[in-house]
Amino acid sequence: MKIMTYVRPDGKVGIRNYLLVLSATRGSHMLAAKIADNVAGTKLFIPPDEDGRDSQDRQTLSRVFIGLGTNPNVGAVLVVCNKKNAGYDELRPEFIASEIAKSGKRVEILDVEECHGFYKALGEGIRIARNMVLEISEMQRTEVDFGKLTVGIKCGLSDATSGICGNPTVGYMVDYLIDRGGTAFFSETTEVIGAEDILAKRCKDEQIKKAFLG
Numbered sequence: 254m255k256i257m258t259y260v261r262p263d264g265k266v267g268i269r270n271y272l273l274v275l276s277a278t279r280g281s282h283m284l285a286a287k288i289a290d291n292v293a294g295t296k297l298f299i300p301p302d303e304d305g306r307d308s309q310d311r312q313t314l315s316r317v318f319i320g321l322g323t324n325p326n327v328g329a330v331l332v333v334c335n336k337k338n339a340g341y342d343e344l345r346p347e348f349i350a351s352e353i354a355k356s357g358k359r360v361e362i363l364d365v366e367e368c369h370g371f372y373k374a375l376g377e378g379i380r381i382a383r384n385m386v387l388e389i390s391e392m393q394r395t396e397v398d399f400g401k402l403t404v405g406i407k408c409g410l411s412d413a414t415s416g417i418c419g420n421p422t423v424g425y426m427v428d429y430l431i432d433r434g435g436t437a438f439f440s441e442t443t444e445v446i447g448a449e450d451i452l453a454k455r456c457k458d459e460q461i462k463k464a465f466l467g
Contacts, residue, residue, distance in 0.1 A: 327358070
């Protein structure tokens with residue numbers, strides 16, 4: 254089966270094409286939200302602040318920033334910050350932007366300090382964001398094999414029909430995807446409780462099986 258997707262410079266494929274407005278430092282959240290509110294075609298991410306977090310937590314937060322920016326459903330990224338070269342090393346806006354840029358996407362940094370204040374930064378941010386949305390809107394979809402996709406699965410609440418309809422449908426889709434070389438993952442691993450043996454039988458090899466059951 255073929256599917257129409259946006260093929261990114263790093264070879265990943267997505268079915269959406271958003272500009273991600275990423276608030277990378279505390280104090281820039283409202284600015285990022287106002288920019289996203291005024292520009293169609295954007296997605297906003299406002300993280301928890303880094304205050305009081307240890308190194309491991311900060312590294313996790315950094316990976317989240319970079320992972321969102323390199324997500325294939327994102328066509329470009331606007332990083333919003335108070336000061337682009339300030340903060341912990343792993344959370345410096347310049348570092349986050351440089352890591353995302355390795356994917357080949359356009360990444361811009363909006364620095365409030367360089368703009369000399371909130372309102373000038375807001376105007377500049379809206380201008381940049383609209384330009385970036387226009388640029389990615391010109392990208393053309395390309396036909397690729399269904400197995401090129403990576404699909405994330407999230408529980409959408411359960412009802413009386415989940416076990417006889419929704420869950421099997423998603424399961425069959427995942428089997429179809431994986432059989433064609435695709436990737437699927439889900440976050441609520443506690444839902445595996447009671448079904449460990451079923452999944453263990455489907456592990457690729459004994460090493461993965463042991464790691465899963467361990």
